[in-house]
Amino acid sequence: MQRLIEGSEAIADAAVAAGCRFFAGYPMTPFTELLEHLARKLPEVGGTCINAESELEAVGMAWGAAATGARSATGSTGQGLALMQESFSEMTLAGLPLVIFNMSRGQADYFQSTRGGGHGDYRHIVLAPMDVPEATELTQLAFHLADRWRNPVLVYGDYLLAHTYESVEIEPIDYGTLPAKDWAVDGSAGGSGKSRLVSSLGMSKDPKRSVDPESLWKDVAKRHREIEATEVRVECGFTEDAELVVVAFGTAAKFVRYVVRQMREQGVPVGYVRPISLWPFPYSALAEAAERATRVAVFEINAGQMIDDVRLSVLGRAPVVAIGGISTDASGFGVGRLLDTEIIRERIESALKGQEVPV
């Protein structure tokens, strides 16, 4: 059944449909509504939602729930997630599935999401939906991928996504079977000689292994290389014959796609690439698109972060220019004046002509 609902509620419904049964968070604009909806919806299905005393505890609780094998999630804005990074990094090493929602205050958390603010060698799968219907799909996919890879998955949303009403239908999506969670700690194996240990320290109950962080870190790196090889998600439009390729992610990409399609109808040779997974980043798709283009333009609402990955993909095949920039409202949480199809069109036209765009 199609329903006209707010993005935050749609994401909450999608999480519940995906089998999420534990959520803990701390209120923060524009993430708060997601917490509110889950506080109401999770108990209705026998789950738990805790309004934690801080982000540190929120992620700790989600960690404990995930370790028992339950589908567990937490979230905040980039600011709140900054407080959780130590746990994110350790949960990745401990091989724990977790879904993280960043209802960010713009697009300036690209580095935090894709590089991580925590310590050590770790990566998170990062999915960036452009609108509410896609967010409901990617939320469910996030829970699947977290279980499949035993790795945290971050869903990158923003103010616009959290507060836009769209018509969606949310049904559980079957992404295929997953291996049994025989690693999960449910308390039943005590005294059997086969009790389990969920640890990020490289410790094991196998007396032959004992403490071996090096092997653990190598295993984690191997897992991340496999993810890089299999989990790239990207949408490309008109790149076969585009002179200018515009790259954008998240809600900004929806605006860019609209403008590019409109310009194409008028015969302007532009195309777009929309990374859906920010990590793993679609390096080869972009490299291919850049092969035929004379210029690549990046539209992101920040001082220039994803552009680093775009340059790494293009590797000098074509000049890469920034056509986005810092833009926010008076609160610093919301949507600034740059997210406007006319401004985006002007900037794409300037880039086509090889003119500088003031960022």
Next chain:
Amino acid sequence: MSTDTFLPTDVPPTRPSHKVEQLKPDLLLHTNHHLCPGCGEPLVLRELLEVVTELGAAERTIGVAGIGCYTAFSSAIDLDLIQALHGRAPSVATGAKRMLPDRLVFTLQGDGDMVNEGLQEVIHTAARGESITCVLLNNGVFGETGGHMTSTTVIGQRTKNTLEGRDGSYHGYPILIGDLLAQLEGTVYAARGSVHNAAAVASTKRMLRKAFESQLRGQGFSLVEVLTMCPTGWFIPTADGPGYLDDVLGTVHITGELKADGKLVTTAELRARSQERARRQSAPGQEAERV
């Protein structure tokens, strides 16, 4: 086998020790560990595992380990375990307990872990009345890093960063964590034990049992704080550990039940009682009261 297979612990060992009897608790996979001779932590661990066995709870117990010397035992304890970050064990235990409410869930934390890094979250976990048991191994120092001041280090105690002894006006004052948690409504049981002698070890075991029993009845949060020896971190001879524990930490963090059966007793009251006992014991002609 004769008792000469036991090694003296006040001098460096000259030969490997031999097991004279099966002393390993059922829930320990092996007895290899790297903790120092004279350390108090393994004693508490033994008691904890014995209580889990005695309660018949081994197949429904989840332990959450903090970061400290005792962490080394995570690979030897035959219980389902989650390793937490320093300070974060109570929130991790909360998530596990909420998903599996019929399990016995405990945390194992040191004073640096619980009272320094994780103070906020143990307070909130108690305030929520989370039905878990937090076990604190309190030796008044960061043992694992080499003997530094923690929030429970007592005034006058020498550590690597209180070289002339902890000075309240400069380093601040110790936190009596048991009192702090006992007064919260969500706490049903709080007690402070010690392992400096056999009587204290026995009484600590009773405390652990009471705490676990209250949890299994679903009554709320419980805390068992145990004073443990750390001769290495205190820079004293191994054999002096129990005496130092009793004389230095034990005179500030007084042992006894702080909350049981709805009754709250402060550390100050416990101190007054023990002083009264000592006074009566030393008064000539009066019969010593049984402690």
